[in-house]
Amino acid sequence: MVPLRGVIPANLLPFTADLKIDEPNLRRHLRALLDVDGVAGITTNAHASEVATLTADEQRRQLDIVLDEAAGRVPVISGVYQDGSAKAARIAADAEAAGADALLIFPSGVFEGGSQLRPEMAFAHYAEIAAATSLPMIAFIYPAASGLRLGTDAVVRFCSEIDNVVAVKEWSNDIIAYERNLRALRSLDKDVAVLSSFSRSLLASLILGADGILSGHGSVVVDLHVELFRAVEKQELAEARRVWDRIRPFAEACYAEPFLDGHNRMKVALQVLGRIDAAHVRPPLQAVTDGERDLLRTALGEASIRG
Numbered sequence: 001m002v003p004l005r006g007v008i009p010a011n012l013l014p015f016t017a018d019l020k021i022d023e024p025n026l027r028r029h030l031r032a033l034l035d036v037d038g039v040a041g042i043t044t045n046a047h048a049s050e051v052a053t054l055t056a057d058e059q060r061r062q063l064d065i066v067l068d069e070a071a072g073r074v075p076v077i078s079g080v081y082q083d084g085s086a087k088a089a090r091i092a093a094d095a096e097a098a099g100a101d102a103l104l105i106f107p108s109g110v111f112e113g114g115s116q117l118r119p120e121m122a123f124a125h126y127a128e129i130a131a132a133t134s135l136p137m138i139a140f141i142y143p144a145a146s147g148l149r150l151g152t153d154a155v156v157r158f159c160s161e162i163d164n165v166v167a168v169k170e171w172s173n174d175i176i177a178y179e180r181n182l183r184a185l186r187s188l189d190k191d192v193a194v195l196s197s198f199s200r201s202l203l204a205s206l207i208l209g210a211d212g213i214l215s216g217h218g219s220v221v222v223d224l225h226v227e228l229f230r231a232v233e234k235q236e237l238a239e240a241r242r243v244w245d246r247i248r249p250f251a252e253a254c255y256a257e258p259f260l261d262g263h264n265r266m267k268v269a270l271q272v273l274g275r276i277d278a279a280h281v282r283p284p285l286q287a288v289t290d291g292e293r294d295l296l297r298t299a300l301g302e303a304s305i306r307g
Helices: 025-036 055-070 085-098 109-113 121-130 152-161 175-186 200-210 218-233 237-254 260-272 289-301
Strands: 006-009 042-044 075-082 102-105 136-143 165-170 192-197 214-215
Touching: 006 042, 006 218, 025 042, 025 218, 042 055, 055 075, 055 085, 075 085, 085 121, 102 121, 102 214, 102 289, 109 121, 121 136, 121 152, 136 152, 152 165, 152 175, 165 175, 175 192, 175 200, 175 260, 192 200, 192 214, 200 214, 200 218, 200 237, 214 218, 218 237, 218 260, 237 260, 237 289
Parallel strands: 006 214, 042 075, 075 102, 102 136, 136 165, 165 192
Antiparallel strands: none
């Protein structure tokens, strides 16, 4: 199976003024990410690319474009965002047929009703998807405070018993839960990669141990993610702190409340930096205010992030 390690940004998705996929700007954005030395993969059809607003045809078109631009240089990971297990399995099979190298499996929205008391639900969801594809799968671990969270025992079970599940995108946003999951997965006979998605406390999660970074925030700061990951790998703590001190102000600006505007703000940052032409978002998301644009410009300046 394709190794899933290192820095793996999730691409943003530019739209035209009439809210169609802006293919020229998407390709421009992807090329900028792929040109960064140290990028180990691209994730698409995820939160960062507003997957909840995309039709099945649009998800397939985006995947085709990412595959075309990657051209085999790095693995392409496609999101499986669907509440029903059978529907999710069909998306997974379609992504494999299209040429994806791996899958990022989102938790079902049904889990929010109390699946923590029925851990067999999560196992069955992953098992049904795995039966439909031979691709390696990344389990998306949601925040510990979320109704979509998965307990450590549930994560360990499907990671250990389902062959396809070879990595987790760890977004528990709770350093205690993160370390618990990390230690439990490290104790398995099976090699399961832990990809940190702790965008607001990335340094802390990397120091505890991680096999990589998988984050939409990398769409703007992927070069800094690479620097940070390499510094931690080399145990150069002073250098890691220096890089994190640059990233942190911009991370705080992007992930400020309301959290739902996070990727919206990143898209604005790409526009401010001249990396895409416009920052249109699809409803129900709304454009950020002029005041927020000014805050983002300031945060980009503090981090010395330039176009």
